[in-house]
Amino acid sequence: MSFQDIQNTFMAHIRQSASQPAPKGIEERRMAIYRDLFFNNIEGFITSGFPVLRTLYSNDDWNILVRRFFVEHDCVSPYFLDIAGEFVNYLSHGYVKTATDPVFMIELAHYEWVELDVSICQQDDNEILINTALAVTPLYFSQTARNLSYQFAVQQISVDHQPVTPSSQPNYFVVYRDFDDEVHFLTTNPMTALLLSLIEASPAISFDQLCHQVIQHAPQFSYEQVSIGAEQTLQAMANKGVIVTKNQA
Structure with a gap:
């Protein structure tokens, strides 16, 4: 042998x-x-x-x-x-x-695993913080962030709270690593999740292109409404390093 x-x-x-x-x-x-x-x-x-x-x-x-x-x-x-x-x-x-x-075991397991995933994932050295106006900045979703949605409110699950049916609406989260390499979980909403998913799917997208794509998914909003809301949301995400731009040199 x-x-x-x-x-x-x-x-x-x-x-x-x-x-x-x-x-x-x-x-x-x-x-x-x-x-x-x-x-x-x-x-x-x-x-x-x-x-x-x-x-x-x-x-x-x-x-x-x-x-x-x-x-x-x-x-x-x-x-x-x-x-x-x-x-x-x-x-x-x-x-x-x-x-x-439990019926939610896969979603809960994924939610718990994401913390480790984000903590050890490799950072893109070309990513830099946004310090210019969003309107003139190519937008990227950070490699050290995750845009997530779950059917169950996984952040609330415990021995004493074990839901047997999904929530009436999806539960949205952003998990990101801050500048001190600490991992954070942030509860978001459908519009924020949409904005981030569009940026993730279209790296270097411009703010104007992003707003037009949002309107395709949510035609009930005007361009002005979308742009005002998107600017506020993305600026907050940029401050946390969830949305970044890249060094073009």
Whole structure:
């Protein structure tokens, strides 16, 4: 058996010890240590990354959920920091819910993961703060910000507050990293979410182009109404570094 075959056998047993035999010649006591070490590391990373979600499960149900991730999901990234993102990807695409899972689990998990995502994402060195009039500034959505919407009011979820049906209207958020590298969550509204999504979809868009695109989505407003509201909103977002421009040199 080649070394690679031994590695594959070792990992198959670590993930599914009940059905996959251990490599020959390794003491069971040592294999038990490895099994616990691998799983406990994964469980620890997921628990620390999703503290609110964790509180909604009993110890047994939480371990079953993490064990399913451990067994069923093939992580694309080898980095520990990416485990939380892999967990969200698993819940979103590979996981079949059980009776113990809250209906909002995927949205809550994503909401909790975004904090880590924003805290470690790479900043675009060409991005600069806007210090000129918005009307003459190419607008960009910062690489260290996220424009989000959820069916559930995820920011309110706790052990004592677990909604069983979605909100009557979507819940909008901006998550961004400030100038001191602190992550903040900001509740927004449909118009702000629309403005930010249009900027994100059309990098370097001008303020005038943006206002005309908004009117296409909300024809009940005049250009003057849109421009006044957009200027106030975007200036506030620019002050926080959510909307930026880029160094053209």
